Amino acid sequence: MPNKDQLMAVGQTCSEYDCSQENSQRSCESCNHWAGEQSMCDLDIFVEQLTSLDQT
Numbered sequence: 471m472p473n474k475d476q477l478m479a480v481g482q483t484c485s486e487y488d489c490s491q492e493n494s495q496r497s498c499e500s501c502n503h504w505a506g507e508q509s510m511c512d513l514d515i516f517v518e519q520l521t522s523l524d525q526t
């Protein structure tokens with residue numbers, strides 16, 4: 471299960487990030503594609519995004 475830092479890090483860089491609320495902090499949790507901690511991203515790209523982040 472991803473932690474909050476990971477959700478925020480992915481939200482900052484994800485090209486598919488989509489948020490209808492202004493002023494929200496960029497994070498998967500505020501993204502319209504986020505389906506909760508069990509299902510995670512409904513586009514199924516969370517792990518992919520996270521993995522690409524790790525490649526520094």
Ligand code: SF4
Pocket residue numbers: 480481484485486487488497498499501502503504505510511512513514515516519
């Ligand atoms: S929920 Fe999915 S689409 Fe939204 S920011 Fe996270 S990885 Fe990207």
